[in-house]
Amino acid sequence: MQLQALESNKTWTLTSLLTSKTPIGCKWVYKIKRYSDGSIERYKACLMAKGYTQIEGIDYHDTFSPTAKIIIAHCLLALTAAQNWSFHQLDVHNAFLHSDLHEEIYMTPPPGLWRQGENIICHLNKSLYGLRQASRQWFAKFSEVIQAVGYVQSRAYYSLFTCKQRKSFTALLIYVDILITGNDVAVINCLKQFLNTRFKIKDLEFFLGIEVSRSKKGICISQRKYTLDILKDGGVLGAQPISFPMEQNTKLASDTRELLKDPSKYRRLVGR
Template sequence: MPTIRCLLALAAARNWSLHQLDVNNAFLHGDLHEEIYMLPPPGLRRQGENLVCRLHKSLYGLKQASRQWFAKFSQAICSTGYIQSKADYSLFTRHKGHSFTALLIYVDDIVITGNDPIAISALKAFLHRHFRIKDLGDLKYFLGIEVSRSKQGIFLSQRKYALEILKDAKLLGAAPVDFPMEKGLKLSDKGELLKDPTQYRRLVGRLIYLTITRPDITSSVHVLSRFMHAPRKPHMEAALRILRYLKKSPGQGILLSSQNDLTLRAFCDSDWAGCPNTRRSTTGYCVFLGSSLISWKSKRQKTVSLSSAEAEYRSMAAACCELSWLRSLLKDLRILHRQFALLYCDNKAALHIAANPVFHERTRHIEMDCHFIRDKIQEGLIATQHVSSSSQLADILTKALGREEFNNLVRKLRVLDIHSST
């Protein structure tokens, strides 16, 4: 999903057209390299016969189907001069002179963009000759994401999906709330077990997919997903509160601005020992490409941090990994960052640990992979900078906030609702 948002942010900034294609019966194009046999269909099976069919082509339902289809597609598209990205294998680019074309594929859904309409038309013709495709025109709806375009940029939302969740939960008439989780709420393994946990698991699973365009509920959904094995009544009540928050603005999403300098900057934060069961901290980071939010994450850390500085340092390392990957992805998209990417943190102790490569007693127990950020700082690819806690945008991804703090950060993340009357 960060690749999709990154490509759309680039298209919005460069004013490129976006085209959507669909491959008919995609898995049937794959070639099999193993001997696979199947029982004949009932209409061809005679009584008393014990015959099988050997498959020469891929069929839906085979474990090899998706892999063989993608191998066939990759071989065909690369034969025309397109280069497969090493940062994301589903991205293919072609650069020739001033012409640039990018293709992104997810199973049988394809998005094409670029600055050369002739090259895009030639690509469509090539794909139609080799695979039966359906040209869906301008990009409007992709993987459940609604794409709206205006002079301000490209707006991504999942309004239809959010309304379906509310309808299934029978909460279309519920009273809305202003923020998804009560401030300071700490959910634990206490409370009455739910008699039927499948409803909770289905609801949280759908909410997880909704976080593709809703960073405002990412932290709350992440907390609820910790209790999928044994959900309890307080967990269900917290999940229903998120639905009441969605009721307030089901069409809320992110805006990828057309006014964009395409520079990378990130905010990282942590909630030290925030999990009452394991005492592990929560890492949260968000990455901007210019003024467009393209990547964010809320995740519980793997080990217990002995101090808040250590927890912040681990979150800085996670954000640094994401920035390094995004730099390589943008390089494939012909966006070269000759200057460093800014990483904002509100903990001065963690900033000093990252900047000072001297071995210290307080940091010797931290895993070596966390010191990855020091190498990037010395190489000049990352530069850290202190930011006040009130301006720390990643704070919304680590803990439950009050109304004023929450709404303030939502506005700064450029999360809005174009369907709202205000």
């Protein structure tokens, strides 16, 4: 299925290997996508290019891409709660695959792709996850599309786009996921429909690992699931909490106790 999606997106063109070009490698990465309650949503396979083998100046040039700071997301959430605006979190399906490449990059065929000959390789037309310039090209593609419909890029925070039409105001913040808020639900729904025609999108429960829930009292943000995932990965999910951050009944050395009683001794000790 994933190979069919890559081929239908015209991610690459099969061609003969040129002796002057060195193709980069690739590999499949498998991941289990889960819902907020931990149940399995789907099994995902992602083709990753081995970008660490790219050569600067040949396979890529600039790699910087603007990144949304979490403080900007907090400001949008605060504005949304204060003004009682509509709020949406979106995910772009295979975001990097929508990006165009300007460099001439060749890649070895991914495992599972039927080959027509030993010297057949993939000439990349679209960006792939793992390429050095992937995030930059995705941001450039999205910026071009969103500005073509009247959105203005902020000069202070390049990942923030706004649109004002009469009494309507809409703000859009892009990372890989997208935050949208504004005072006109109809305009936001039209924007979502437009984005879905250019990129396949879906609504999210999380943004940057933050769960956003809304009630009559306002907006609450939580990283409960993110914290539980960290504890699970560390193997301490079932550990009992303690109120003291170090081992209890530990006897400190005599010189350490003296330093704790008189901090001036510590300052003299370190020469301050």
